[in-house]
Amino acid sequence: MAPDGGVKWAMAHTHATANASGPLVGLKVIELAGIGPGPLAAMLLSDMGAEVLTIDRPRPSDLGLPQEPRHETMRRGRRSLAVDLKHRAGAEVVRRLVARADALIEPFRPGVAERLGIGPADCLARNPHLVYGRITGWGQDGPLVHTAGHDIDYIALTGVLDAIGPAERPLPPLNLIGDFGGGALYLVVGLLAALWEHQRSGRGQIVDAAMVDGAASLATMFFGMRAAGTWAPERAANPLDGGAPFYGVYETADGRHLAVGAIEPKFFAALLAGLGIADIAPDDQMRRETWPAQRARIAAAVAGRSRDQWAEVFASGDACVAPVLSFEEAPRHPHNRARDTFAVVGGVVQPAPAPRFSRTPSTIQGPPPDPGAHTDQVLVAWGFATDEIAELRRDGAIGRQE
Numbered sequence: 245m246a247p248d249g250g251v252k253w254a255m256a257h258t259h260a261t262a263n264a265s266g267p268l269v270g271l272k273v274i275e276l277a278g279i280g281p282g283p284l285a286a287m288l289l290s291d292m293g294a295e296v297l298t299i300d301r302p303r304p305s306d307l308g309l310p311q312e313p314r315h316e317t318m319r320r321g322r323r324s325l326a327v328d329l330k331h332r333a334g335a336e337v338v339r340r341l342v343a344r345a346d347a348l349i350e351p352f353r354p355g356v357a358e359r360l361g362i363g364p365a366d367c368l369a370r371n372p373h374l375v376y377g378r379i380t381g382w383g384q385d386g387p388l389v390h391t392a393g394h395d396i397d398y399i400a401l402t403g404v405l406d407a408i409g410p411a412e413r414p415l416p417p418l419n420l421i422g423d424f425g426g427g428a429l430y431l432v433v434g435l436l437a438a439l440w441e442h443q444r445s446g447r448g449q450i451v452d453a454a455m456v457d458g459a460a461s462l463a464t465m466f467f468g469m470r471a472a473g474t475w476a477p478e479r480a481a482n483p484l485d486g487g488a489p490f491y492g493v494y495e496t497a498d499g500r501h502l503a504v505g506a507i508e509p510k511f512f513a514a515l516l517a518g519l520g521i522a523d524i525a526p527d528d529q530m531r532r533e534t535w536p537a538q539r540a541r542i543a544a545a546v547a548g549r550s551r552d553q554w555a556e557v558f559a560s561g562d563a564c565v566a567p568v569l570s571f572e573e574a575p576r577h578p579h580n581r582a583r584d585t586f587a588v589v590g591g592v593v594q595p596a597p598a599p600r601f602s603r604t605p606s607t608i609q610g611p612p613p614d615p616g617a618h619t620d621q622v623l624v625a626w627g628f629a630t631d632e633i634a635e636l637r638r639d640g641a642i643g644r645q646e
Contacts, residue, residue, distance in 0.1 A: 266293025266597075266606040271346050271439070274299065274338070275322065276329075276362075277615075278351025280395075280419065281379050281427030281455065283318040286349055288432050290321035291597035291606045297345075297622055299338060300615035302326040302643025313612045314590035321609035325623065326616025326643040333641035335361040341626055342367045347375040347435050354384050364450045374448040375438040379431045381422070383454030395422035395455065402460040403467075411480040426458025483507065489539035490515065490529060493568060500551035501568040504542070514563035519545040616644020 271294040275286040290296045298319065313319070328334040339362065342348060348367060350357050357363040357378075364376045381398050382388040399405045399422045400414075409415025434451035442448060469475035481487040490506045506515040513526045524541055528534045546554065551567050558565040569577060575586035575593050587596040590611035597606035619642055623633050636642045 264293050264295065264607070264609050265604060266291065267601055267604040269293035269604070271295065272344065273297070273347045273349065274341055274345045275349045276338075276351060276357075277301065278349075278379070280351075280423040281431060281453075282349050282351035283316075284424055284428035285377075285379065285431045285435075286322060287318045287320055288428070289435075290609055292601075293604070293606065296322035297341065297626075298322050298324045298613070299327050299329070299341075300324050300644075302328050302616060302640075313614050314592055316612045317589070317592060317594040319612035320589055320594070322613065323618035323622050324613040324615050324644075325619040326645075327619075328641055328643070329360050329362065331639070331641040332361075333636055333639055337623070337628075337636065337641060338362045339366060339370045340628070342374060343370045344626055345371065345374060347377060347439065349377045349379065349431070349435075351379050354380065354389050368448055368450075372448055373442060373446065375435055375442065375451060376448065377431050377435045377438075377451040377453060379427055379453045379455075381427075381455045383457060384452045395419035398422040398426065398455040399459045401456055402463060404459050404463050407463075407466065407479060407485060409479055410486070411478060414479070421462060422455040422459045425462050426460075427453060427455040430458035430461070487535070489535050489542050492539070494543050494546040496549060496551040496554060497547055498550040502546055502551055502554050503566045503568050505564040505566075507564070511562055511564045514561050515542075515565060518558050518561055518563050518565070521545055614644070619643065619645040621645065 268289060271289070273286065273289050273294050273296045275282060275296055275298045277283075277298055277300045286296050286298065327337050329338065342362075350362075358365070364378075367374055367376055378384060381393040382391065396405065396416050396419075399417075404421055405414045405416070407414075408417050431451065431453035434453050438449050438451055466475055470477070476482055476487075479485060479487075483491055486492045490504060490512050493501050493503055496502055504515060506512040509526060509529060512529045516522075516524055516526065519542065521541060524538055528538070549557075554565070555567040574580060580586060584596055586593055587608060588594075589608055592611075597608060600606070620633055623636075623642075624630065628636075633642070
């Protein structure tokens, strides 16, 4: 998107630590390259000012990276060094780096890091202060610990997937719940909690962030509602899952959609007034037997105008109505523009750092690096001699940055 499209352009620094700002400035994090939650967790830490070093593979891998590194937006804001973790000297490079780090993100299946010589025991022996963050789908123990899986599998086992979608079948909610919500965010919370505890004990520890655990935790409220008998087991039969006419998505005259979230009575009344509906009694809002008729009446009203026309009608009211925007449209919305919710880095539109801090604002430290682009630079900065680096390269323990 061009700069005049209303999206703030972020400075593309020559390397990730230039002009870093945020509450985590001074924190040193090592990220062992992976997919999904590990990179997002590292991105969040980098956005908040941490110095994040990503250890990539010296040769092309199956990590699913785009052909152009700039499109791998979750890898933004850190430096990359290429290390062969299967090489004995490569594993020693990691252990030496760990000795000067505060935290590590490890995304492998249980047992892999131990076999490589960079597991928790190896790393904590080198640095007892280290917080060693492990991110997996099933966790570090249990009968499924060595079983492959993805987001959809983890949320399936927690009951979360069964509650999402139309009545006919569950619907995958992207990979926002298992990978990112239950994985990356819980890993970041765990790392920061362990780092806070380190301030008192002076000791490091292991953080076991399992996506299955995090996804279950995110659903805590709904387990409570189910136990209380206020949440029906069927999909699309409850106030927050599309079952209620006042909380759902309706198609507009131009084939687009309007999101309605008028839960409270005063918001429901504002919705009916905005739609020009006088034949639904506001007091009937919570009478479930009237929901099908209410939904049909609201759908018919919404279908009478375009999405943007309805957006204008509800722009200044309290009906809890919003236009459903595409990824392309969202950065141009006036509210998102006013808050600089999106930024452009390396020509790629992407979300800006969140959350926001009053004294120590976060910043995008730079574009996603080419794998191994800073190998020599990082090793020198972290205490390796130039002759050691040359020998490691000759031996095939490190790569890139020629």
